[in-house]
Amino acid sequence: MPKPKIYLTYPLPPQCMRFLEENSELEYNSEMRLLNPEELAAGIQGKQGLCTLSSGIGAEVMDSNPGLKVIANFGVGYNHIDVVAATARGIAVTNTPGVLTDTTADIAWALLMDVARRVSEGDRWVRGRNWGAWDPNLFIGADVTGATLGLLGLGRIGKSVVKRAKGFDMKVLYWNRTRLSEADETELGIQYVEQDALFQESDFVSLHVALNEGTKHLIGEQQLRLMKPTAFLINTTRGPVVDEKALVRALQEKRIAGAGLDVFEREPKLEPELYEMENVVIPPHVGSATVGTRLKMGMMTARNCVAGCLGERPPNIVNPEIYG
Numbered sequence: 001m002p003k004p005k006i007y008l009t010y011p012l013p014p015q016c017m018r019f020l021e022e023n024s025e026l027e028y029n030s031e032m033r034l035l036n037p038e039e040l041a042a043g044i045q046g047k048q049g050l051c052t053l054s055s056g057i058g059a060e061v062m063d064s065n066p067g068l069k070v071i072a073n074f075g076v077g078y079n080h081i082d083v084v085a086a087t088a089r090g091i092a093v094t095n096t097p098g099v100l101t102d103t104t105a106d107i108a109w110a111l112l113m114d115v116a117r118r119v120s121e122g123d124r125w126v127r128g129r130n131w132g133a134w135d136p137n138l139f140i141g142a143d144v145t146g147a148t149l150g151l152l153g154l155g156r157i158g159k160s161v162v163k164r165a166k167g168f169d170m171k172v173l174y175w176n177r178t179r180l181s182e183a184d185e186t187e188l189g190i191q192y193v194e195q196d197a198l199f200q201e202s203d204f205v206s207l208h209v210a211l212n213e214g215t216k217h218l219i220g221e222q223q224l225r226l227m228k229p230t231a232f233l234i235n236t237t238r239g240p241v242v243d244e245k246a247l248v249r250a251l252q253e254k255r256i257a258g259a260g261l262d263v264f265e266r267e268p269k270l271e272p273e274l275y276e277m278e279n280v281v282i283p284p285h286v287g288s289a290t291v292g293t294r295l296k297m298g299m300m301t302a303r304n305c306v307a308g309c310l311g312e313r314p315p316n317i318v319n320p321e322i323y324g
């Protein structure tokens with residue numbers, strides 16, 4: 001049987017590249033940048049599979065190659081892919097769930113600790129050769145231990161954050177579209193509240209909802225106005241869940257104390273004011289960026305893509321309805 005033809009939009013870890021090269025006729029974009037729709041359409045000509053990350057994939061890209069069988073996303077979030085259009089065309093869409101849960105919970109925790117205890121801010125200050133003497137008033141931060149954490153969304157990653165919070169004796173509030181059973185709430189030691197109460201009562205609000213039409217700008221002016229002036233916002237899900245301009249206003253007007261953001265509304269661009277603010281921690285979307293996790297994500301993406309090309313049901317299918 002001839003090997004399937006696959007187009008990859010970005011180089012993956014070497015082991016994943018070897019797998020794809022052994023199991024497909026692979027073509028890939030070696031430039032470290034996201035491709036636009038025209039480049040994607042050109043790349044997938046004659047291919048059955050597309051392995052991709054982050055580039056927007058709409059109906060026009062899919063229609064440029066009626067032979068396309070699978071779009072394999074490197075990442076768990078697939079909001080940049082028009083899944084409805086893919087399903088209508090019988091194209092499988094796959095993602096990489098599960099393997100990045102703890103790694104992403106770790107980055108949420110790192111941001112929370114960093115912004116609360118002003119680690120990055122202090123680091124910049126020390127590097128600026130500003131440190132004269134130990135001073136009891138230097139870089140006074142917020143307590144994490146014993147504070148109240150509000151989780152908006154409680155999927156795999158949210159639950160993994162709960163475990164970390166328990167180690168810090170935190171009171172954990174949550175809101176989720178579907179409330180857990182009382183038994184599960186008791187087991188996790190968390191308390192369900194309505195959204196407004198979550199914003200009002202939390203010292204840290206951490207976002208764990210997926211991005212979709214219902215969650216775009218879920219955090220805007222109104223929600224930020226409910227938060228305490230001493231509270232922090234942590235976002236490790238998707239940038240557009242937060243109205244970034246409203247967040248900047250809230251930070252400028254000191255209506256909240258700070259933010260830890262791994263994701264942004266118009267990545268890789270940020271609202272310009274954020275670059276200048278000391279009370280925000282802003283890594284470049286590194287939630288899943290560890291050696292082990294990226295390797296697992298890459299292998300899952302590659303396996304999903306090869307399976308989809310061969311007409312097999314990929315292990316991590318987002319739109320299983322295409323198989324009837």
Ligand code: GLV
Binds near residue numbers: 288
């Ligand atoms: C990363 O952001 C992912 O969705 O996996």
